[in-house]
Amino acid sequence: MPTYQIIRQIVRTGIKTEAPPLPDEALRAGPQRLQEDILRAFGGALSIRQVDAGSCNACELEIRALNNAYYNIEGLGIKFVASPRHADMLLVTGPVSRHMVIALKRAYDAMPEPKLVVAVGDCGCDGGIFGSNGADGADESYASCGKVSNVIPVDVVVSGCPPTPTAILQGILTAIGVQKT
Amino acid sequence: MPITHPNLHLTRLDGAIPVWLGGIKPDDLPPICQNVADGGGRLLALWGSDERFPLPNPLPQAGEGANESLRDSQISGFALHVALVNEAGLICLSMALDAVQPVYPDISRIFPAASRMQRAAYDLLGIFAHEGHDHRKWIRHGAWHGFPLRKDFKTYPHLNPLPPAGEEANVHSPAENGMKSNEIEPDDYPFVQVEGQGVHEIPVGPIHAGTIEPGHFRFSVVGEKVLRLEERLGYTHKGIEKRFESLTLQQGAKLAGRVSGDSTVAYAWAYAMAAESIAAVIPPARARWLRALFLERERIANHLGDLGDLGNDVALSFGFAQFWILKEQVLRNNAALFGHRYLMDKIVPGGVAADLTEAGKLREEGAMLEREVRVLRGIYEEHAGMQDRFIAAGRVEPKLAAQLGLCGMAGRASAQAWDARVQFACAPYDKLDVRMATYRNGDVAARVIVRFDELFESLRLQREILDHLAHDGELAIPLEKLPGNGFGVGMVEGWRGEVLVAIHTDAQGNLTRVHPHDPSWQNWPVVEHAIMGNIVPDFPLINKSFNLSYSGQDL
Numbered sequence: 001m002p003t004y005q006i007i008r009q010i011v012r013t014g015i016k017t018e019a020p021p022l023p024d025e026a027l028r029a030g031p032q033r034l035q036e037d038i039l040r041a042f043g044g045a046l047s048i049r050q051v052d053a054g055s056c057n058a059c060e061l062e063i064r065a066l067n068n069a070y071y072n073i074e075g076l077g078i079k080f081v082a083s084p085r086h087a088d089m090l091l092v093t094g095p096v097s098r099h100m101v102i103a104l105k106r107a108y109d110a111m112p113e114p115k116l117v118v119a120v121g122d123c124g125c126d127g128g129i130f131g132s133n134g135a136d137g138a139d140e141s142y143a144s145c146g147k148v149s150n151v152i153p154v155d156v157v158v159s160g161c162p163p164t165p166t167a168i169l170q171g172i173l174t175a176i177g178v179q180k181t
Numbered sequence: 182m183p184i185t186h187p188n189l190h191l192t193r194l195d196g197a198i199p200v201w202l203g204g205i206k207p208d209d210l211p212p213i214c215q216n217v218a219d220g221g222g223r224l225l226a227l228w229g230s231d232e233r234f235p236l237p238n239p240l241p242q243a244g245e246g247a248n249e250s251l252r253d254s255q256i257s258g259f260a261l262h263v264a265l266v267n268e269a270g271l272i273c274l275s276m277a278l279d280a281v282q283p284v285y286p287d288i289s290r291i292f293p294a295a296s297r298m299q300r301a302a303y304d305l306l307g308i309f310a311h312e313g314h315d316h317r318k319w320i321r322h323g324a325w326h327g328f329p330l331r332k333d334f335k336t337y338p339h340l341n342p343l344p345p346a347g348e349e350a351n352v353h354s355p356a357e358n359g360m361k362s363n364e365i366e367p368d369d370y371p372f373v374q375v376e377g378q379g380v381h382e383i384p385v386g387p388i389h390a391g392t393i394e395p396g397h398f399r400f401s402v403v404g405e406k407v408l409r410l411e412e413r414l415g416y417t418h419k420g421i422e423k424r425f426e427s428l429t430l431q432q433g434a435k436l437a438g439r440v441s442g443d444s445t446v447a448y449a450w451a452y453a454m455a456a457e458s459i460a461a462v463i464p465p466a467r468a469r470w471l472r473a474l475f476l477e478r479e480r481i482a483n484h485l486g487d488l489g490d491l492g493n494d495v496a497l498s499f500g501f502a503q504f505w506i507l508k509e510q511v512l513r514n515n516a517a518l519f520g521h522r523y524l525m526d527k528i529v530p531g532g533v534a535a536d537l538t539e540a541g542k543l544r545e546e547g548a549m550l551e552r553e554v555r556v557l558r559g560i561y562e563e564h565a566g567m568q569d570r571f572i573a574a575g576r577v578e579p580k581l582a583a584q585l586g587l588c589g590m591a592g593r594a595s596a597q598a599w600d601a602r603v604q605f606a607c608a609p610y611d612k613l614d615v616r617m618a619t620y621r622n623g624d625v626a627a628r629v630i631v632r633f634d635e636l637f638e639s640l641r642l643q644r645e646i647l648d649h650l651a652h653d654g655e656l657a658i659p660l661e662k663l664p665g666n667g668f669g670v671g672m673v674e675g676w677r678g679e680v681l682v683a684i685h686t687d688a689q690g691n692l693t694r695v696h697p698h699d700p701s702w703q704n705w706p707v708v709e710h711a712i713m714g715n716i717v718p719d720f721p722l723i724n725k726s727f728n729l730s731y732s733g734q735d736l
Binding site: 080142 | 387440523556563
């Protein structure tokens, strides 16, 4: 009987969820753009649209891991949504390939104001090993625009290759400026 | 000799796996491919290189008679390289192409998987498959002009700033370099249209609903039933192959480990194998055992994650919760023991960059995983709702799989009995006796069974590897630079399938051409067939059961 086995396994597994990290203002890429009271509203429930703008997929693995029982991001009131129309935050991994520029901008434009952007991973922060040809003047790649902020405004950057789920969660919590306990 | 043909002289390369090399004339390519196909062989990879300059011969000093046709004319033109495989080993064919009209005969009639590779070779290098049936662009969407892999292609000396967010993209002004336009051209890709009463199209992507990589799918459907799926990939193209050419051997190893993040170990090993083949270097025994340990742990982590996702896709979120707890424990052990959750940069040319000091922890983990996965497998197999969704969904019959060249884990679920760890068991697999998991049904259920079998087999291999790792030893021998004019190939059975990396060096031993090849090249076109006749809501499930790489094929 799978139902009995499922319940038995759930009980045996117990609760794995760990305490989330504290926000870190050092991760902020620019001054706080949103007013305190709006951020408090986000703090209650945040919807994230994730966009892979050209990553190697390792950052996506770590973002997916946020949904596992250890990080339990939904338990914090943060969920990933399918449409940018439903999103408060764009969580972008890079580097931004030139083929993804239009799609990324459209996703950003489709979001309702106020909106937040968190760039995830070394490539999203500075183009990473792939190089870039972006507004920062680099001319190493014909196909990559480098960091996310070359294409859309960014509030918080999370470095790492890939950053750990804890680091990504910390970046998200920093962007909304709340402490979750 | 893996094959014989009157115009083909093969030379064996040094290295961990059996690779033969031969120079041929382009006209001999189709008959030789046919010969390999008739013997049950497959196409592994196809790539080109620019040899128009007084650049060195990309081929090693092969035996007499070999490569003459290539050497005679290669200074003046391009070269095409085709990697085939049969039971005896890899066969790398190289042929010189004209500098002005670089054309070669189409081989997609023999190996359908060649079609997209040929289109990509044109997009990147401007070499053209004569009489190919599909000449639409593949990798190039219009974000650049010219052929980036040509040596005279330059990234723009000066870039205009990107347009402010909110405006329609009008990116960069490549005034130099003979570029015609300063705009990303509208992507008017000519999808194949399906006509008939009640047929409509569902376009999906490039941004998908979940946290996954970008790509575009065009479904032609009647009601819920999918008549046809056409894929459009290339969105994550970030110029990896060109980027290799400006990197050192060591930097290249890091880049190779980021072609597809979920297969970083497989790529790093294949890259190291190719480099070691050129340098005629054999890594120390302990390094070889650790490489296999890393590769099996990569397979374990990915299979655990995907088995959880497959539960999620049929609304059994219990499966996701359980398997991702197990995956997280594997990743945390990787971080604690080797310093990286996905083992990135732990395989380097010449050896490995991490040692194992606490084997006991892995033994404990392995025993725990075997226990837990056995319980979960029992639940998956007895769960009627789950099996109802799995069985007969996304079926690829063995005959179709053979025709299209389906490879790797998905291939084995459709009776394609290829596993590089078995057929070309390089050290340490020659001492491990890997048991290949195969199944005939070719549906989602079969791919789930193969994943479970491979998971248990990898756990068994991990145990055996730990037994062999008892003694200390060297971790790496220094490999700073490669010899000049070298060519080497590495191939590793990653969790998804065979990962191949080919390296060419110039006279100074610098990387002049590196081609990483993902098994997703072969398997993406098969997904178009697997979905036919299924319903649209089953696509995420079917797609996940293959779980192919976008970044690995977009490069």
